[in-house]
Amino acid sequence: MDSILLCLDSGTTAVKAAAFDRHGRLLGTVERENRALRRDGSNVEQDMEITRDDALAVLRACAVQAGGTVGGIVVAGQGDGLWPVDVAGQPVGRAFTWLDGRSRPIIAELDGAGTLERIRAVTGSRPTAASQSVQLLWLARNDPSRLDRIAHALRLKEWLFLSLTGSLLGEPGAALPVWGDWRTGTVRDDVAGLLNLPRGSELLPDFLPVGECRAALSGRAAEATGLLSGTPVLLGPGDVQATLIGLGLGIRASVTRASIFGTSAIHACHTRDPSALPEQPGGAMIQQFVLGDGYLCFHPSFNGASFLQHVRRMFAGVPETVEPSYSSLLFHPFFEAGGERAPFTDPDAAGAAVGLTAVTRPEQIAWAAREALAFVARKSHDMMNAPAGALSMGGGLAADTNFARFLATVTRSPVQRPPSGHAGLRGLAAIGAKFLYGESDAALAERWIGAAAEVVQPQSGEVADYADGKFALFSQLADSVSPAWADMSRIRDSAEGLMGSRGT
Known part of the structure; x- marks a missing residue:
């Protein structure tokens, strides 16, 4: 054997x-x-x-x-x-x-x-x-x-x-x-x-x-x-680059960008000249591509699929899986204590829920949380301005067909879903195959990474208009609220001190 x-x-x-x-x-x-x-x-x-x-x-x-x-x-x-x-x-x-x-x-x-x-x-x-x-x-x-x-x-x-x-x-x-x-x-x-x-x-x-x-x-x-x-x-390399390789970034010719929705969310592109990227937020990272020429530029967020867990904990009755349930509710998904790293780089970044009403339903909350993750992805990919091509998607949310379709619609890119949920391990295997077995780039793409299991196309018409309009509002609200994040952070520290002094 x-x-x-x-x-x-x-x-x-x-x-x-x-x-x-x-x-x-x-x-x-x-x-x-x-x-x-x-x-x-x-x-x-x-x-x-x-x-x-x-x-x-x-x-x-x-x-x-x-x-x-x-x-x-x-x-x-x-x-x-x-x-x-x-x-x-x-x-x-x-x-x-x-x-x-x-x-x-x-x-x-x-x-x-x-x-x-x-x-x-x-x-x-x-x-x-x-x-x-x-x-x-x-x-x-x-x-x-x-x-x-x-x-x-x-x-x-x-x-x-x-x-x-x-x-x-x-x-x-x-x-x-x-x-x-x-x-x-x-x-x-x-x-x-x-x-x-x-x-x-x-x-x-x-x-x-x-x-x-x-x-x-x-x-x-x-x-x-x-x-x-x-x-x-x-x-x-780090688990980020291994997973991006497992998603075909830098390996499949059709893939120009990728997004990972694991505990964190990470958005990336493969580039020959990272200094030419139009926008690089403070939290962006650049690494040499370990399997060949070029670099991987990626925006590592603190807040990924873990944000969905936080929402379910905070709001009673929110389902774990959900069909599209469009609403005016809009989240800023910055719930981790360390703030946010990229594309919004601010240790004081704080989450927000805008548009909640007494008739907001749990399924609308669950879907709005997913929309927020897609909006952050678009923000990152717009900043990186990768060449036209497909976006390869990984992490636990890659199994969610509805989310993949909305991500394709928001980013205006076909979304490739992986053949299995083991992109990071497949990427590591490809790295091992190259350096331990001497496998060619063609063999890595064909046998070790493999083709996408499914390609999800962007929607058009009313859903696309809704996604574009809501993304614009998401960005506008983030620009408006972010100057207050530092003051909110100071108030949080003060509140924690007050509660601590009461022994709670």
Whole structure:
């Protein structure tokens, strides 16, 4: 039997593994709910040991399910956040995830001082509350003894790579928007100085490009997973780029843009010259495309399908699935404590529901929430101005035909839906196939990524007019309300202080 390629994607909602044969056929998948996530107000952390143990468990279960000999492992995970380890490679407390909002006041302070724009001039990206550098700054100000114990500042995938191989290595794609310059591909030492951060880029692991960043499975990890010691382990890019590749961006000729609606929402295009993009919001990120020429520009939002969960929690009776139920109700889907990252870049961004009446029905609330996510997608794609072509859609909402049709209508682009719900794992498999097996670009597109399962065309007539009119109102209201976000944030802090003083 041909060797098996195992792919691991440790996400915010779930930890997933998939097994592929030598020809790109999916042999099996295993998924486990992320048990390690811990929410406490604006603090959103993750237990690093539970994260490691869950990753090892899903790899073991997936290998058993697939059968045969595992010839390679490819690893990806959340791209942002701070996963600190000491000199022995052990966790220094819980990880700061990309959703952690405790650094929001620091971001506001840095913005007022002009520091964020000075850093953007260096790195090409504006720091947010999810940036590892700002999270280290929070530790320097609030828990310096913990900062002193940190020997290496990792990301999740690097922590998993260390757990699997014992090697401290990283790939630069996810780190450069924070610590370096995507234009030159180099880490810059002056970021820490601009932040007055006592320790910065020297905490990063050594970087090697995707394809070269590999090591052998350690004996300890081999015992935990039931795999052979010495099995090659390849560190992939962040889960965002892996998923975009799995959706065909940069691989299928027809796909010029993509949107992922997972816990977060991420909108992207493939470009040869990112400096020519007409608009780049402060939260936009640019990474070199790991499978060939060009770059991926993407707008990572804090608020994705998780926004729908928040709406169901806040409004009684709102259904989980819904048919189109058009109304005047309009949401601004900025519900996460850290504000928003892109295309609206503001740590104080706050959600809104406009147009609620006593006769608003639960199904209208559910549908208006979906419309809001589509409007944010259009805002991003308009900013990126990708060439004409199809938009490939991924994440849990890709299974929602009604939402896919409305997204096509709002963005005025055909929407391709993937053949399965495993775009991130398929993208990792394609990366492994190229760098471990030497597969050609044509083989990656045909066998490892595959054709779209369905292409949904935009609607015309009254629905298109409704979508255009409501998007215009969405944008107008956002422009009108956003100047008040900082004041709203101060009132929120005051209210929390008042309630805290009452012991509630």
